[in-house]
Amino acid sequence: MRSVILAFTLFHFATISAAENTAQLEEEARNLAIQMDMQLKTQLKNAMKSRGPLNAITACNIKAPQIAEARSTDGWQVGRTSIRLRNPGNKSDAWERSILLAFKQQLVEGAPAANLQSSMIESNHEVSRYRFMKAIPVDEICLACHGDTIAKNVQAVLAEKYPSDAATGYKSGELRGAFTISKILENKRAD
Ligand code: HEC
Structure with a gap:
C-alpha cells in the first residue's frame, strides 16, 4: 500500500513540475x-x-539571421518562417505549416495578432524538443518590401537575390509569418 501511495505522490510531483517547466519554457x-x-x-x-x-x-536580409543567431543562446534556436517565403531557407516543416495556417485563420476571424502563439513538445527516438511559435503580422513599414507596390529598384534587388520570392502582395494586418523557436530538452542518442 505504501509503495502505491509513494508511486502516486512521485507521479503527482512529476506532473506538477512538468507543467511548471512548460510554463517557464513558454515564457x-x-x-x-x-x-x-x-x-x-x-x-x-x-x-x-x-x-x-x-x-x-x-x-x-543580413541582420535578421544575425539577430536570430545572437538570440540562440542557452540551447534555444530562434528563426522565422512563413507560408509565402522570400528566402527558401526559412521553409516551414509540417507542424510549423499547420500552425501558420491556424494563425492565418484566427487573424481573419479577428483575433489580436499579439495573442497568437502555440507550443508543443516533440519527441522521437532521437530527441525531445520544446517548440514554440508566435505570429508576425504585416505592419505599414513592411509594405515597402512585402506589399503590392514595391519601388522598381527594390524589386530588382529582390528579384536578383530571391529568384523564387513569394513574399510580396501582402496587406497591412495580414499574417506575414511567425517566429519559430525551439529548445532540445533531451538527447536520446547514445553517442
Ligand atoms: C527593406 C525591405 C524589407 C522590409 C521593409 C521588410 N522586409 Fe521582411 N524580408 C526582406 C528580405 C530581404 C527578406 C529575406 C531575409 C532572408 O534572407 O532571410 C525578408 C524576410 C522576411 C521574413 C522571413 C520569411 C521569408 O519569407 O523568408 C519575415 C517573417 C519577414 N521578412 C517579415 C517582415 C516584417 C513583419 C516586416 C515589417 C515589420 C518586414 N519583413 C519588412 C525585406 C524586407
Whole structure:
C-alpha cells in the first residue's frame, strides 16, 4: 500500500513540475520572440529612415539571421518562417505549416495578432524538443518590401537575390509569418 501511495505522490510531483517547466519554457520562448521582434523593427526603422528601403534590405536580409543567431543562446534556436517565403531557407516543416495556417485563420476571424502563439513538445527516438511559435503580422513599414507596390529598384534587388520570392502582395494586418523557436530538452542518442 505504501509503495502505491509513494508511486502516486512521485507521479503527482512529476506532473506538477512538468507543467511548471512548460510554463517557464513558454515564457522564455515568448520573451525571445518579443525581443527579436523589437530588435528587428528598430533596425528596420533606422535603416529605412537613413537609407531608404533599397539599403534597408540588408536589415531584413543580413541582420535578421544575425539577430536570430545572437538570440540562440542557452540551447534555444530562434528563426522565422512563413507560408509565402522570400528566402527558401526559412521553409516551414509540417507542424510549423499547420500552425501558420491556424494563425492565418484566427487573424481573419479577428483575433489580436499579439495573442497568437502555440507550443508543443516533440519527441522521437532521437530527441525531445520544446517548440514554440508566435505570429508576425504585416505592419505599414513592411509594405515597402512585402506589399503590392514595391519601388522598381527594390524589386530588382529582390528579384536578383530571391529568384523564387513569394513574399510580396501582402496587406497591412495580414499574417506575414511567425517566429519559430525551439529548445532540445533531451538527447536520446547514445553517442
Ligand atoms: C527593406 C525591405 C524589407 C522590409 C521593409 C521588410 N522586409 Fe521582411 N524580408 C526582406 C528580405 C530581404 C527578406 C529575406 C531575409 C532572408 O534572407 O532571410 C525578408 C524576410 C522576411 C521574413 C522571413 C520569411 C521569408 O519569407 O523568408 C519575415 C517573417 C519577414 N521578412 C517579415 C517582415 C516584417 C513583419 C516586416 C515589417 C515589420 C518586414 N519583413 C519588412 C525585406 C524586407
